[in-house]
Amino acid sequence: MGFAMEYRRLGRAGLKLSALSFGSWVTFGNQVDLEQAKSMLALAYDHGVNFFDNAEVYAHGESERIMGRALKELNWPRDSYCVSSKAFFGAVPQPKPTQRGLSRKHLIEACHQALRRLQVEHLDLYFCHRPDDEVSLDEVVQTMDILVRQGKVLYWGTSEWGALEIQDAAEYAQKHSLIGPSMEQPQYHLLHRERVESEYAPLYRSLGLGTTTWSPLASGLLTGKYHDGHIPADSRLALPGYDWLKAPVLGGDVAARRILLDRLAAIAQGLGMSLPQLAIAWCLKNPQVSSVILGASKPEQLSHNLAAVDCVARLDGAAVNAIEGALIGL
């Protein structure tokens, strides 16, 4: 196996997640079929990963269906891993008003549908995938409390909510003796830091908020694969339907990005690791990160990225300073 997985508490919650987890956005149902999903889930599990992330909207439910079939065939003890779903965007291509959002109706029906697709009796983690300004926080908190008390969900949380919205939801829960949010799922990587490092900082202390962070490689940019602006044919940005992702990943100052990637790659090389391993290990250095959710379209990527656990110790003060220096002015 080569290295030992680390386990971290989900903030103040008692749940311990593997510091690296594995998610299926874009990949399952688009790039990865059932057999490939099974082998990548098994690879992750064999390396100590105990959390698999999913959402109703990924491949319009197909991602959860594939993960559910794979988990069934892999037949691991149910108490040895965690699985999540997220609701908000809907599972069908053009959701009707009742098929999306955070209303009690959709949150409960989406949970039941995810349980069926994933073939499990409860979701270990269930996220409100975005805030919904057309549903009161009272209704959201009450609904999540019901799902937890029914045993259908163990921990609930948010994804890309503002700190004040999370704070308000937690305060409403406390005031009414309801079960409040345990975790947030924010984007976090070398080029996207503000929410995790600044905006949520008060919540780690006051609420004991845990975080399961996404896109540690900025959708592949931090592997260097898009370095010269060329999009490899077998990569995420070349997939039909993902044109919208080109601007957030490849937009901005091309020359500055090239300089940054060169600087980071040189630091990684000096530390005896690859650029993606440096980017993932850097996320793991943040103690407020409960679990970094990896994505991979191929088993080789996943095994390479999982080895980042072993690189964290090499990111000492001098290395972290060098990385900060590389980011300055970009």
Ligand SMILES: NC(=O)c1ccc[n+]([C@@H]2O[C@H](COP(=O)([O-])OP(=O)(O)OC[C@H]3O[C@@H](n4cnc5c(N)ncnc54)[C@H](OP(=O)(O)O)[C@@H]3O)[C@@H](O)[C@H]2O)c1
């Ligand atoms: N809550 C939310 O709103 C939200 C949003 C996004 C993601 N997520 C979660 O976070 C998970 C991870 O996000 P992500 O997939 O965007 O993570 P990421 O690490 O930023 O990107 C993963 C992609 O980068 C490429 N890649 C990974 N390792 C590589 C390597 N060593 N060499 C070359 N290419 C490599 C692969 O794409 P290609 O091979 O296709 O290029 C892979 O699918 C998702 O699966 C999902 O569970 C949540």
